[in-house]
């Protein structure tokens with residue numbers, strides 16, 4: 001893959017990707033965690049790169065989130081999803097889901113999401129703890145290996161080997177003599193050239209022409225260390241597989257058995273012979289010293305129990321010729337000496353479990369000629385130590401290779417196994433989101449159903465807007481976009497039972513909203529009735545739907561929008577400069593992409609009411625001309641309609657009454673209804689009272 005072909009990837013990021021071990025795989029899988037392992041690539045950058053790959057795959061150059069408020073809602077969506085992820089991997093990976101206008105990308109994401117929400121993934125706490133122990137597998141750095149070197153006479157092979165084996169010394173040798181020299185300095189020399197095969201050199205020289213392709217055979221420490229370092233995460237992933245009935249890519253019991261053979265530091269354990277040799281080397285000095293004590297204790301006891309009669313001649317030779325007492329001791333206690341030394345040898349053999357082939361060292365470990373105290377033959381013990389150490393190292397190397405071979409065959413399946421669990425966490429987060437907010441999959445209006453700017457569709461469906469049963473449809477703007485005989489819209493959105501998880505109340509207390517908009521609409525309503533919350537809900541649903549995700553509603557049907565423009569309410573009147581730049585923003589709306597969704601909250605607050613009504617009317621006209629879907633929240637609906645050159649639809653969030661000074665609100669906007677304001681409701685309530693002053697309130701009511 002040419003990394004620089006990915007949208008948004010420049011030479012610097014491309015170079016950083018080149019350095020990664022499995023960049024292609026990570027890019028393909030959207031594995032942000034693996035991409036951000038490069039010190040040059042931040043989490044945010046990695047997410048952008050992963051999205052770039054998806055965009056490239058779908059030829060997607062859309063810019064769905066066109067305004068700051070739209071991007072904020074998207075961040076809120078991501079936060080809701082991420083809150084439901086357990087692993088850091090899933091947290092990062094979820095950010096690769098983005099809203100888009102590309103139908104193929106939406107379909108791809110929907111297929112993934114459908115699989116996630118229909119598979120039986122436990123979303124309760126049962127696998128939460130185990131999942132938290134799963135992380136992407138890491139490749140540990142191996143410290144320098146000094147007992148081996150790699151040799152070749154070919155400079156090209158040298159360069160390759162030097163690259164593949166950073167932890168081993170790689171040497172160029174001209175001839176057999178230089179190879180022999182290396183064999184004297186290293187325990188093992190791995191020669192890469194066939195030409196050295198069959199040459200008689202002292203030492204361990206192995207010919208491996210394919211060493212570069214089988215690095216784990218030359219440096220088994222790599223795979224051993226890999227499994228040692230990743231053991232806990234692998235075992236946690238295995239447990240998740242078992243708890244969720246995932247199909248593991250390798251035998252789980254075999255994996256567990258092999259893992260038992262590697263210690264946490266990468267050493268091979270669990271081999272009886274290797275354990276014997278390792279213990280024998282470690283305990284040799286102690287065993288020899290105890291064996292000496294065994295012999296000396298016996299002899300001392302024998303001497304103490306013995307009455308020795310010295311004959312005159314012996315005594316004379318001791319006195320006259322300076323003969324040593326040893327000779328006398330040897331003659332007198334020969335048998336006792338033999339049995340004491342035999343006990344010492346036996347102790348040595350037993351203590352360090354010497355094999356019959358090694359027992360000869362024990363035989364020679366103590367002098368055969370009687371002497372007291374008995375002392376071991378240090379040269380023999382030293383040779384025994386060398387022998388045991390060599391055998392131990394050879395056995396360790398052999399076991400390393402054997403276990404490494406077993407682990408090498410498991411390396412790829414284990415990577416798959418762990419990745420499957422990490423992906424499961426991504427799916428689980430989505431499934432949990434869908435469950436927690438009682439989501440359903442939205443339906444997109446088929447592209448062929450969407451009319452062109454004159455209102456004609458590609459379908460052969462009669463325009464029934466005129467006699468639509470939806471009596472509340474009061475505007476030409478909306479009617480133009482509705483052609484289905486059942487009154488269902490073919491532009492815009494239709495939300496039934498939508499509940500926003502972004503509200504400042506518990507989700508269980510959120511009142512469901514039905515709202516349908518096609519064309520350009522004003523949304524009026526009482527103070528705190530939920531107008532802003534409704535816009536937030538529409539934006540949230542549009543974003544989720546265009547991410548391919550389920551939405552928090554009973555039923556949603558919507559157009560595949562090209563962009564979402566959501567403008568939040570401005571805080572107070574703008575100064576001239578800010579006002580001018582806001583107008584420029586809205587001018588861009590006048591000739592942007594078609595079929596956009598535009599949501600605007602109380603634009604009138606940017607300037608004085610009279611002027612803003614005219615400005616809003618002008619913007620609505622431009623949007624109407626483009627067949628955009630737009631909802632403008634406003635308290636100036638009447639003034640705006642008056643200023644507009646077409647019949648603008650008005651919806652209203654109404655208060656159904658006042659209770660203890662609190663408004664009772666019907667949160668679902670009513671189509672074709674200009675909602676009464678809060679003051680109007682209060683005046684109406686006062687006018688209804690029986691008192692004499694009600695006349696005054698009646699007069700006031702006339703003014704509304």
Ligand SMILES: Nc1ncnc2c1ncn2[C@@H]1O[C@H](COP(=O)(O)OP(=O)(O)OP(=O)(O)O)[C@@H](O)[C@H]1O
Nearest residue numbers: 504509510511526527528529530531532533534667
């Ligand atoms: N669907 C709902 N279910 C439950 N509570 C809601 C719902 N919609 C809004 N609310 C509550 O009403 C409060 C006010 O909502 P919101 O700010 O959207 O009203 P508004 O009409 O935009 O107000 P204003 O006229 O001040 O702009 C919210 O903070 C929330 O507590």
